[in-house]
Amino acid sequence: MKIKDIRTALTALILPLVEGAKIIRTDVPKPAVRPSFKIDVLPVSGSAACDGAREYEADIDIWYYPKSGDRPRDECDAVAEQLLDALGEGFAVGGIWLPIDDIIEVDTSQGVLVAQFGVSWVETAAETGEPMEELIYNGEELTT
DSSP states (O other): OOHHHHHHHHHHHHGGGSTTOEEEOTTOSSOSSSSEEEEEEEEEEEEEOGGGOEEEEEEEEEEEEOSOSSSOHHHHHHHHHHHHHHHTTOEEETTEEEOBSSOOEEEEETTEEEEEEEEEEEEOOOOOSOOOOEEEETTEEEEO
């Protein structure tokens, strides 16, 4: 699973929450369009697991820039509730379900909503070789 895949899945999940909202890049210092979301997926760690599998963790930040920068509280509160509902149980990425690791933290500061949470998953090593056609158990051959 790639970071781009996680970002794409989150985009598909949250974009319909706000009519007319756009997704803006995280490397744009100031949003040009309102309403808009920014989605940042930060890989935190990757380590070896059993039998060639790998464990991965990522921190996810979702910013929401409301339509109005002057009186954003009510709109940010409504979008916060929608984000919590949409992400509460986790989300699918390419057919793989990613549950939220712990909690989703939501805060509004300077008229911008931010939701932060972590996800983790294990990717197993690809199978190699051919399937076993016979098994010898206690000296007796068993076939499939």
